[in-house]
Amino acid sequence: MNFCQSQRKMADRSMINDFDTIVIGAGIQGSYTAYHLSKNKKALLIDQFALPHSRGSSHGQTRIIRKSYNKACYTEMMTECYQLWKQLEAEANAELFRQTGLLVLGTEEDPEFQSMKSTLVVNKIPMESLTSEELSRRFPAVNLPKEVSAVLDKTAGTLYADRALKTIQDLFRRLGGTIRDGEQVVDIQPGSLVTVTTTTGIYRAKSLVITAGPWTNKLLKLVGLQLPLKTLRIVVCYWKEKVPGTYGISKGFPCFIRISRDTNQHHFYGLPSNEYPGLIKVCYHSGSGVDPDERDVIFQQPSQDVKLVSDFLSEEFPGLDPKPSIVEYCMYTVTPDQDFILDHHPEHSNIIIGAGFSGHGFKLAPVVGKVLCELSIGKKPSYNLSPFKIQRFQNNLKSLL
Ligand SMILES: Cc1cc2nc3c(=O)[nH]c(=O)nc-3n(C[C@H](O)[C@H](O)[C@H](O)COP(=O)(O)OP(=O)(O)OC[C@H]3O[C@@H](n4cnc5c(N)ncnc54)[C@H](O)[C@@H]3O)c2cc1C
Known part of the structure; x- marks a missing residue:
């Protein structure tokens, strides 16, 4: 027995x-x-x-909330999600959501960029399209290659997780x-x-x-x-602003998703500085396979994912120190x-x-x-x-x- x-x-x-x-x-x-x-x-x-x-x-202070998706089933659910998050805020008398907008950054030829953009257009979600020059004027601390465009999902923001x-x-x-x-x-x-x-x-x-x-x-x-x-260990890094507030939530800096810069890579995403003043959270949307009971085992080698984010930030977010100030861990459970x-x-x-x-x-x-x-x-x-x-x-x- x-x-x-x-x-x-x-x-x-x-x-x-x-x-x-x-x-x-x-x-x-x-x-x-x-x-x-x-x-x-x-x-x-x-x-x-x-x-x-x-x-x-589910831990950590913040998560991105957005309607810009490349699959209609999620955009459809998000309409009610926004209502239910609002209802929860009212029921509990707590602030759980802050509207910041979300920049989707990618090339016009990229099918994912196109489908995220068209979801916003088709569903009449408040949005704006920006060329890389327009984006640099609006957000001078972002330095995108010329061929990259942006779509601003104005309904998006940060959830206080x-x-x-x-x-x-x-x-x-x-x-x-x-x-x-x-x-x-x-x-x-x-x-x-x-x-x-x-x-x-x-x-x-x-x-x-x-x-x-x-x-x-x-x-x-x-x-x-x-x-x-598959269970993936995600390295959550916070990066220091060279000039505090450059990418701050209070200065109106939005969340962002940078669609893969390379076909072998996944996306990068970030949230404006908020929970740790002077630091912004930017992560790589993938990680290495791990047993959930061993997620926090210390690895000897610095993670390759941290280097990928660091290289990306050096080129496109020059107002950040490309060495992470805080490293935390979280997990994704992914389907094929x-x-x-x-x-x-x-x-x-x-x-x-x-x-x-x-x-x-x-x-x-x-x-x-x-x-x-x-x-x-x-x-x-x-x-x-x-x-x-x-x-x-x-x-x-x-x-x-
Ligand atoms: C770094 C990171 C960034 C993310 N960013 C975003 C974002 O910006 N926007 C967004 O929408 N989503 C984001 N996500 C995804 C989102 O956070 C997850 O999809 C969500 O939290 C999954 O929640 P869950 O309840 O399924 O899992 P979990 O939060 O892992 O909960 C599962 C629970 O089950 C319990 N459990 C397991 N086994 C047992 C057992 N045998 N007995 C009792 N209890 C058990 C565990 O202890 C755990 O508490 C992010 C995730 C990570 C890691």
Whole structure:
């Protein structure tokens, strides 16, 4: 008899806590799902670490929010996301969003640049197109090659991520939801009632939502499934302004995405200086594969990704010291097509999976949480979820059943 079996056997029925839905993972996606659930249901949110923590993907002070996407399904969801973020701000009386605009920087020939631009035009989203000369006049501290143009998504800005996560968890509790943090889920028994065993308790519910970020496949192993997910260690660097305030939020400097300068490279993105005065956050939109439990192991070699950002900044953001002042870590969980997974477990329809947010999921959490809530209570989802189905990976799914 293994640890979980003996724990279950020992548990007297009165010790098992019953809920309508259990959510595993109190990152932004699980927390938002639990919040939506708590309006009508008895919900439990479990996390392996004591909250707040910085070992997953949702920590840190800021994230970019934008409508400029190269896939219509996300732009469509963003309309409601903006409303729900605003509603959350009002409900909690907290500032969670600051409008800064977002510059998309790329060449007119680049298909991604073109499709981000056309999404803005087609959806009549307030925007402006700028040539590299116009951009230099407006933002003299940016030095782009002549062939690069810019599109300014005026609706975009910064989300205060840590504050948003705490706000949503506080509201969940206020609505009667239960959070059990510092409890790692070690066993899941599917069935019409799903039984979840943690390191300290046993819980049962009519449905289960798994939003475990980089640990998703470790948990899915317990229910016989492996998804084609890669977990990447992202190096988050802050760069010092040579003249403080040059790229400051208070001086109106926007967020930016610099579309790949080279076909072998990924994007760079940045947010104006805000959380650490005099320092701006600029990152590379990729990283090296890592086991989530080993993300913070110190590496001897300086990261190649830091060098890529440093080279980019030396050329195009000359007002920054090209040596990072602060280096932190975060994780992406990426799918092969960079689209999310929002679906039922193929064999157990009352187990719902929200995963693979591929480095762009924070802004979309209000709608992700809404549809995961709908799936878990058997309601028709408010959005067309076909781009997010597990079925699309038919050829690289590993069923352990
Ligand atoms: C550097 C960086 C920059 C980013 N920038 C942006 C941006 O500008 N805009 C944007 O929209 N998105 C951005 N993202 C992406 C966004 O932050 C993520 O998509 C989002 O935070 C994913 O949240 P999650 O809830 O899925 O995962 P997580 O936050 O990782 O949460 C998963 C949780 O599950 C818990 N868990 C796992 N296993 C167990 C278990 N066995 N038992 C109990 N609990 C468990 C973990 O402890 C964790 O708390 C960025 C991400 C990074 C890393």
